[in-house]
Amino acid sequence: MSDTIFTRIIKGEIPCHKVYEDDRVFAFLDISPLAPGHTLVIPKEPAPTLGELSDESAAAVGRVLPRLCRAVAQATGVKDCNILQNNGAPAHQVVMHVHFHIIPKPDAAQGLGIQWPAGKLDPDSGSMMAQRITAAL
Numbered sequence: 001m002s003d004t005i006f007t008r009i010i011k012g013e014i015p016c017h018k019v020y021e022d023d024r025v026f027a028f029l030d031i032s033p034l035a036p037g038h039t040l041v042i043p044k045e046p047a048p049t050l051g052e053l054s055d056e057s058a059a060a061v062g063r064v065l066p067r068l069c070r071a072v073a074q075a076t077g078v079k080d081c082n083i084l085q086n087n088g089a090p091a092h093q094v095v096m097h098v099h100f101h102i103i104p105k106p107d108a109a110q111g112l113g114i115q116w117p118a119g120k121l122d123p124d125s126g127s128m129m130a131q132r133i134t135a136a137l
């Protein structure tokens with residue numbers, strides 16, 4: 001399978017504004033930011049979606065994500081942010097290489113806008129769903 005644009009960025013074949021790198025993780029500025037400081041945090045492992053990522057890469061990303069959030073907040077002066085992680089085209093994933101967006105929320109006009117069509121959890125179906133998820137782990 002051919003490299004995604006993010007693998008090519010990790011390899012240095014495509015330029016980026018890098019903010020962090022270690023042996024498993026790479027982070028750089030999003031080329032189309034929703035707000036100043038919009039940063040992408042990616043594992044070097046080229047897993048397309050989060051569910052396909054190894055525990056080791058997931059742990060490595062999780063270990064640095066809070067530190068990167070603090071750095072983005074300090075650099076932008078914006079303490080509020082959203083972490084966004086899309087999986088699959090219907091869920092708005094465009095680049096098929098796992099990535100976490102750190103999106104500062106400076107005000108209502110900038111940053112992530114969210115539609116949240118909340119339902120109501122029925123106790124019986126909730127109980128069944130929780131059992132099914134637990135059994136699938």
Ligand code: AMP
Binds near residue numbers: 005030031
């Ligand atoms: P997603 O919709 O979650 O797959 O988001 C992919 C993100 O990658 C978008 O926010 C794009 O702006 C960003 N992106 C695509 N190409 C590049 C690039 N060459 N450098 C930096 N960010 C990019």
